[in-house]
Amino acid sequence: MPSPDVLAFFAATTLALLLIPGPSVLFIVARTLEHGRRGGLESMLGVETGALLHVLAATAGLGALVAASPNALLALKLAGAAYLVWMGVRALRGRTDLAAAPGGDGKLYRQGLLVDALNPKTAMFFVAFLPQFVDPTGNVALQTLVLGLTFVALATLTDGAYALLAGVIAERLRRRTRHLSRAAGTAYLGLAGSLAI
Numbered sequence: 001m002p003s004p005d006v007l008a009f010f011a012a013t014t015l016a017l018l019l020i021p022g023p024s025v026l027f028i029v030a031r032t033l034e035h036g037r038r039g040g041l042e043s044m045l046g047v048e049t050g051a052l053l054h055v056l057a058a059t060a061g062l063g064a065l066v067a068a069s070p071n072a073l074l075a076l077k078l079a080g081a082a083y084l085v086w087m088g089v090r091a092l093r094g095r096t097d098l099a100a101a102p103g104g105d106g107k108l109y110r111q112g113l114l115v116d117a118l119n120p121k122t123a124m125f126f127v128a129f130l131p132q133f134v135d136p137t138g139n140v141a142l143q144t145l146v147l148g149l150t151f152v153a154l155a156t157l158t159d160g161a162y163a164l165l166a167g168v169i170a171e172r173l174r175r176r177t178r179h180l181s182r183a184a185g186t187a188y189l190g191l192a193g194s195l196a197i
Contacts, residue, residue, distance in 0.1 A: 002133060002143050007150065010133045014151050018158040024051075027115050028159050029166040030187035031108060037167025039108050044159045046112020048152055053117055055148030058126040059141050085192045089185070126151075 002010065021029075024047050032040025116122055126148060134143045 001138070002135070002146055006133055006135070007146070010147055011150055011154065014154050015158070018155055021162065023119070023121075024116065024155070025159060025162050026187050026190065027112070028163050031112070032163050032166035033170050033173075033187075035108060036170055037164060040163035040167055041160060042106075042108040043112040044156070044163050046109040046114075047116045047159065048112075048156045049109075050113045050116025050119075051122060051152050051155060052148075053113075054122045054126050055130075055145065055152060057123065058130055058148060059145045082192075085189065089189075 028040055028044045028047060031043035035043075130144050130147050130151075133147055134140055
């Protein structure tokens with residue numbers, strides 16, 4: 001178990017990183033613009049579940065294996081980028097119903113999960129970031145798990161706040177659905193580009 005001092009420092013460092021919008025935040029904001037606050041929150045829960053999978057993989061040492069395998073890394077990168085391109089093109093073509101609330105069938109959750117789970121940069125981040133706070137003389141797996149769960153909990157709070165804020169903005173712009181669709185589509189394509197690099 002990490003010491004209270006290490007855990008506090010980790011939480012402060014994590015919070016500072018999470019307050020800077022990254023690809024996950026852009027994805028969540030785009031989903032919120034498309035599907036409203038509820039859709040953004042559902043997408044956020046999927047993203048955080050994907051992050052949790054990466055934490056579990058890092059705890060088991062699998063993240064390091066993926067990061068060390070160029071073929072596995074490339075396959076994940078291309079699959080994630082292709083999925084985001086598909087979502088971006090679909091949004092740009094207006095094939096989403098911006099006026100409708102999400103169906104509640106878990107589709108947005110699954111999409112968020114896929115976006116994060118297929119992002120090898122997330123795996124590499126956890127493999128590089130978490131060990132900086134682990135005491136090698138202690139139970140490394142337990143420390144990694146506690147730190148990773150702390151990260152996911154803080155990410156849920158910050159990403160949820162971004163979704164709620166984007167929901168307020170989306171409600172005010174609801175009459176301009178075509179602009180929202182273009183903004184969301186552009187965000188997806190930008191995310192695909194950042195993932196492919």
